[in-house]
Amino acid sequence: MQPDRDTLIRLDKQYVWHPYTPMRRYIDDVDPLVIARAEGARLHDVDGKSYIDANSSWWVATLGHNHPRLVEALRRQAETMCHVSLAGVTHQPAAELGEALVKAAPRGLSRVFYSDNGSTAVEVAIKLAIQYWRNVGRPEKRRFVALEGAFHGETLGATSLCGVEVFRRPFAGAVMECLFVPPPSPEEPRGLAHEKAFKALEEALAQGRSEIAAVVLEPLVQGSTGMRMYDPELLRRARALCDAHEVLLVIDEVFTGYGRTGGMWACASAGVTPDVMCVGKGFTGGMLPMAATLVKETLFEAFLAPENTFYYGHSFCGNPLGAAVALEVLRVFEEEQILAHAAPKAARIKQAFEEMGQLPGVSNARALGMIGALDLRPGASYLGDLGWRAYAEARRLGVYLRPLGDVIYVAPPLTIAEEVLDELLEVVRRSVLFALGQG
Template identity: 70%
Template sequence: MQRYIDEVDPLCVERAAGARFFDVDGRSYLDANSSWWVSTLGHNHPRLVEALARQAGRLCHVSLAGVTHEGAAKLGEELVAIAPPGLVKVFYSDDGSTAVEVALKLALQMWQNEGRPQRRRFVALDGAFHGETIGAASLGGVEVFRRPFAGVLMECIHVPPPEGDAPEDAGYARAFEALEKLLAEGSDTIAAVVLEPLVQGAAGMRMYDAAYLRHARALCDRYDVLLVIDEVFTGYGRTGAMWASTRAGVAPDLMCLAKGFSGGMFPMAATLATGRVFDAFLGAPERAFYYGHSFCGNPLGAAIAREVLAIFREEEIVAKVQPKAARITKAFAAMREIPGVVRSRSLGMIGALDLSKGAAYLGELGWKVYVEARKRGAYLRPLGDVVYVAPPLTIPDDELETLLGIVEESVRAALG
């Protein structure tokens, strides 16, 4: 924090539109990470702005406590209609951390209601990031985020993520074996396996093959453990499909949604559940899920979230991502040849470069690229020594070309 106070000159943003925001001096910047992955449809999408204004003129807030409203009900129907098979119930919250927190509490109480209260542990991948509330932080495998709170976190067992270029590689075999051994020996104390599907975002855009997700689903079925899929980052088209889990042909027991859920316009999130999970809370009053936020399912957020889904349908957002994703893949593959780049990879609308072995989260190389990119008109926030892009899915082709050019120039300049 002291270094930030002493050295950092923050961007002071006045307005934003599309893939750009503008500072108080009138300079524009391409937003290379969709403002921490939320502005999937770009900034201030006119249809979302209109939906917000229209709803604000009718109903801004009502609690979902013995009350409902049309927006929340219809949004739930629309989510279930496009969700992976079996997810039939929706619980609203306000951001990615709380969407994950909801999933953890549902898992813990479900097992308690079913007479197996000893199922209190969770399983996540090394390098995992699932949010910043205490429950979500318990799953975290990024040590710098987890360490200050280690003494109060829930028990989570971290297993190695799959490593290598293909499921046949030894790194995948080790990951498969570690997860299977853990569930075979300890499933009677495990509430759920929680995974970021196909991409571990905050870990440095680590990407893995869909085979691991299918393996995890099969093991959870075999040992009767819940599978929680955290689509907070990967959902809403980021990987080239509406849901990353769909790319693997996997349906979870619980799915967490946020970020693109409201297109960066409003704090809003949801956790989707199967009928089996929901049914565990029926019966006596003490079996109920006593949890909820004041703004759960609020009318403003629901109106925006429904308009996001309408835009995805009517403007065929996912289909239009494909050529843009191909361009990102080509550009990042070529950048692998820049002297000093250790590794490159891409998936959907994500491209990433490692600038050091291990790509340390607190590394400095990525921040040198950030400085160079800012000079050239792009906001390119790194993950330590990992430089990546995750631009709005709607970024115009010419601006995508400009952004990719800035990335290449900035990496070359920073690495000398």
């Protein structure tokens, strides 16, 4: 028999440390959701109330919660082998997933290195880039370039690439130095904003080409900093600049991959193949923590000499359970035509956010693929409180709408039913009005 709600909250507040949470306030004031099960686009609490999961539980449940094919793939694999190390060993799920990933990836990526989450996929990319240049006789190339407002994960190396000051500040002095260049500004005309961003990147690479190992970008959408969106042309120009200045291009598709921006990969929709691509979150459809870093063959070849071995890995590298589920995710995308079925839903999100963008007090409404976002005040801050007013109202109305400070956004499962999506978008509209004192 499941403990009652009060008992679970008492245990939670006594023992559990929550992510990105001011714990004093949480313990004293927060009445948390207590979720008992999840299915499709909905979370169900211990009292039987359901909530539409507006952010796919931090962007991982791309195919919805407990997709039956993924559950079955996990069950089948668990019956034969839950884990074996990938050190001098291989197994069917890891080998077949590697082939499937390369076939699904942008053309030119040919090798797969497994890890256990999006942060470590980026950490792999950082270490690969540094060691690659050392292996080819350029050890001075060990600096990185990222965009202001970038977010690439939680490990120390990935935190070094973080352009969100509130996330980076606590670890100052421990993280690597990174060169940050401004992204396109939403406050300026689109063409001018992108031209300024390109010029800043061009100057950074021209001045630092002898020491820069890689440019690392979130393609088309900077997620955690507030769903900032930019034109694909910046990716195409970044690719050309990296080629001209002998710098690697690392694309972080942890959030944007697996159909979130419309195509399977955001970089592919821009016609760009990176030297390194990081994938996670939707990788296993939210079932298990697993990720991968894909590279071009030229990078892989630089590690073939014994003295150039990549001494890096994880205990759960290539975990059979995760690999079996990740392989089934790719099959579901193809066989159930996930991207085609998501396209009309993406159009509905775009229309709804364009309409909400006309509400008094709302600014910079935007949408791309299965993402919609708006600011509740100009210059929206990650530490702003308006979004939490909307969160509280949405929760009352049956939607889990976790904000990014003053930014309200949705990133629901690609498989969300159209009638559920319409319900979600109506609750978002009502919650925005409430947060702005108009509801």
